[in-house]
Amino acid sequence: MAYIPYIDPQTDELLRQYCEAQMPIANNAKSEGLSYREILKKYWGYDSFRPMQEEIITSIGSGKDTLALLPTGGGKSITFQVPTMAKNGVCLVITPLVSLMKDQVENLQRLGIKAAYIHSGMEPKQVYRVIENACYDAYKFLYISPERLSLDSFRNNLFRMDICMIAVDESHCISQWGYDFRPSYLKISEIRDLLQRTPVLALTATATPEVVDDIQEKLKFKEKNVFRKTFLRMNLSYLVRRTDDKIEYIKRILDSQQGQGSSIVYVRSRKLTEEIAARLNSLGISAESYHAGLEARIKDEKQNKWKNGSVRVIVATNAFGMGIDKGDVRTVIHYNMPENLEAYFQEAGRAGRDEKDSFAILLYDNKDFGAFRKHLYDEFPLKDYVRIVYDEICRYLNIPIHEGAGWNAEIDLWKFCKERNHKYERVESCLNILSQNGYLVYSPNATRPSRLMFNVRRDDLYSDDYDTVPEFSNRVMETVMRLYPGVFADYVFVDETEIAHELGVYGDSRQQIYNALQNLRSFGIIKYVPGKQATFIEFLVNRQEPQHVAISKESYEIRKERAIYRMENMIQYVQYNTKCRSQMLLHYFGDAEAKPCGTCDVCRELGKKSPAEIQKMQIEDFRTSIKLRVHLREGNINEATLRHIYQFRLADFEREFADMKEKGIITCNEGGWLYCK
Numbered sequence: 001m002a003y004i005p006y007i008d009p010q011t012d013e014l015l016r017q018y019c020e021a022q023m024p025i026a027n028n029a030k031s032e033g034l035s036y037r038e039i040l041k042k043y044w045g046y047d048s049f050r051p052m053q054e055e056i057i058t059s060i061g062s063g064k065d066t067l068a069l070l071p072t073g074g075g076k077s078i079t080f081q082v083p084t085m086a087k088n089g090v091c092l093v094i095t096p097l098v099s100l101m102k103d104q105v106e107n108l109q110r111l112g113i114k115a116a117y118i119h120s121g122m123e124p125k126q127v128y129r130v131i132e133n134a135c136y137d138a139y140k141f142l143y144i145s146p147e148r149l150s151l152d153s154f155r156n157n158l159f160r161m162d163i164c165m166i167a168v169d170e171s172h173c174i175s176q177w178g179y180d181f182r183p184s185y186l187k188i189s190e191i192r193d194l195l196q197r198t199p200v201l202a203l204t205a206t207a208t209p210e211v212v213d214d215i216q217e218k219l220k221f222k223e224k225n226v227f228r229k230t231f232l233r234m235n236l237s238y239l240v241r242r243t244d245d246k247i248e249y250i251k252r253i254l255d256s257q258q259g260q261g262s263s264i265v266y267v268r269s270r271k272l273t274e275e276i277a278a279r280l281n282s283l284g285i286s287a288e289s290y291h292a293g294l295e296a297r298i299k300d301e302k303q304n305k306w307k308n309g310s311v312r313v314i315v316a317t318n319a320f321g322m323g324i325d326k327g328d329v330r331t332v333i334h335y336n337m338p339e340n341l342e343a344y345f346q347e348a349g350r351a352g353r354d355e356k357d358s359f360a361i362l363l364y365d366n367k368d369f370g371a372f373r374k375h376l377y378d379e380f381p382l383k384d385y386v387r388i389v390y391d392e393i394c395r396y397l398n399i400p401i402h403e404g405a406g407w408n409a410e411i412d413l414w415k416f417c418k419e420r421n422h423k424y425e426r427v428e429s430c431l432n433i434l435s436q437n438g439y440l441v442y443s444p445n446a447t448r449p450s451r452l453m454f455n456v457r458r459d460d461l462y463s464d465d466y467d468t469v470p471e472f473s474n475r476v477m478e479t480v481m482r483l484y485p486g487v488f489a490d491y492v493f494v495d496e497t498e499i500a501h502e503l504g505v506y507g508d509s510r511q512q513i514y515n516a517l518q519n520l521r522s523f524g525i526i527k528y529v530p531g532k533q534a535t536f537i538e539f540l541v542n543r544q545e546p547q548h549v550a551i552s553k554e555s556y557e558i559r560k561e562r563a564i565y566r567m568e569n570m571i572q573y574v575q576y577n578t579k580c581r582s583q584m585l586l587h588y589f590g591d592a593e594a595k596p597c598g599t600c601d602v603c604r605e606l607g608k609k610s611p612a613e614i615q616k617m618q619i620e621d622f623r624t625s626i627k628l629r630v631h632l633r634e635g636n637i638n639e640a641t642l643r644h645i646y647q648f649r650l651a652d653f654e655r656e657f658a659d660m661k662e663k664g665i666i667t668c669n670e671g672g673w674l675y676c677k
């Protein structure tokens with residue numbers, strides 16, 4: 001599929017020159033003459049920066065493209081917010097998470113800094129207004145999702161904005177080699193071509209060395225420039241425990257910490273969140289369940305109970321935690337093995353933000369290994385299966401063959417899967433693979449905005465009938481009338497958060513506006529259809545015959561090999577008995593200098609062993625690694641490849657491999673492919 005630039009490059013260049021000449025004198029003045037520290041003090045009230053923040057700020061502040069690796073809770077946002085305040089113009093912040101966007105914008109507004117965001121749930125008119133304002137220097141920060149960058153309506157206006165910096169949050173999403181690749185992130189590199197003089201600050205909390213390189217390449221860094229805060233967490237002890245009675249073990253841990261802060265228990269499935277929370281409650285430990293399938297209001301409620309300490313444990317899927325900053329989390333317990341060390345490190349890192357001693361505990365049993373293999377199969381279904389699912393979805397959405405380019409269809413994917421007898425996760429993987437090959441854009445959980453219209457005429461609003469409408473609801477009503485003039489004629493899309501902003505309401509603002517609107521509805525003043533989450537598939541090209549659907553090596557074989565590599569490292573983390581857990585994590589994230597921590601379970605066990613015993617354990621770990629390699633690639637790996645992998649320890653390899661073959665632990669079929677018992 002050919003990429004069509006939205007305007008030809010020549011026009012582009014002319015436009016750029018024109019716009020640079022026309023660049024308005026900024027009236028949203030920078031903090032004249034203040035040092036970064038003074039800005040920090042003036043707006044945020046802090047006296048000093050946290051480690052590494054100042055170096056990053058100085059680098060990006062001097063106009064250099066910068067990649068900053070800061071662990072979760074390491075104060076990422078300060079690194080682009082402070083230098084922006086020292087410059088003229090607006091900082092374009094690209095982030096995939098709408099909830100985080102809203103939080104940060106609210107925080108900035110509270111500090112008296114002008115900020116706005118654009119997300120997919122907003123009506124075109126609202127978007128237009130924000131863009132216009134941004135062109136007139138009304139904001140210091142404009143938050144957008146990466147998807148926005150592909151829209152002409154946004155791109156064409158970029159030249160009119162005085163953009164002083166681009167901040168890319170979760171920048172690992174741009175790397176296909178990473179664990180969370182999002183195709184929409186690739187649009188950012190196109191923006192870089194348009195704004196060649198604007199420096200970019202890429203932020204991430206987790207990236208392996210190869211992803212670090214890839215981010216800089218994809219974002220077209222002028223030269224390599226990486227700042228890495230050590231990921232070492234001195235106050236965090238890592239423990240791994242194999243146990244068949246996980247609940248019993250969790251109870252023991254939590255009992256031993258009675259009265260000392262709160263806990264997070266991460267589990268694999270939504271169903272498990274409820275099961276485990278119920279069991280903990282029955283054991284006298286207060287717990288709430290949390291997962292992505294809950295209504296936003298319920299989620300907030302549960303989260304707040306946990307935050308304010310009225311509930312001690314939150315049992316959650318990986319949907320929980322983004323943007324949560326609670327200091328006194330004493331334990332993060334993983335009830336199931338996570339999919340990779342990136343996810344594990346980020347989730348475990350939510351313990352001990354207050355720098356007090358805390359524990360990251362991972363529990364596993366044999367079932368967890370089985371789940372890994374199943375997961376791999378779900379994530380990379382056979383290519384022909386991907387083609388079949390493509391065809392079935394097209395039929396399901398009534399898209400005729402050789403038509404459909406540009407269609408954006410809402411789909412109830414659960415219903416589709418149930419009717420056609422497909423596994424949901426597997427179908428999602430198919431859609432992701434199809435997305436990566438340019439056939440469609442899959443947007444799960446996109447927000448369909450709320451709709452609203454007035455039931456009564458404007459003049460009638462002041463009749464006695466409505467005397468008892470509460471004062472707050474009245475204010476909401478007036479704001480709605482001001483923001484959405486068409487609301488008397490027909491349904492219009494409204495955004496509860498925008499109404500809240502306009503009114504200066506913060507905190508659980510959406511909820512308050514929602515209540516007020518429901519109230520107005522009960523008086524019969526308005527009709528109100530609250531927004532909901534829905535899944536959309538946008539077709540980029542006409543429907544193809546399934547056999548003509550091409551699946552690239554990059555989107556399949558290479559990604560699969562990376563996924564296996566991540567799984568391998570995750571399993572090694574739990575199975576190795578001779579390498580410090582903390583060290584293993586840090587090595588994985590590229591800190592080759594990391595030393596043993598002395599507090600993890602491995603360090604403590606090794607302290608009790610003799611050198612001879614340790615040597616024996618090391619050989620066992622080595623065998624584990626060989627077995628694992630074969631196990632995850634069964635039927636796809638031969639002896640020569642394996643030998644190549646272990647060339648740095650060839651003598652050990654030959655000895656152990658021969659022994660494992662002799663004992664039948666590893667077998668070889670006629671074609672030379674290896675299998676593992």
Ligand SMILES: [Zn+2]
Binds near residue numbers: 583600
């Ligand atoms: Zn250790």
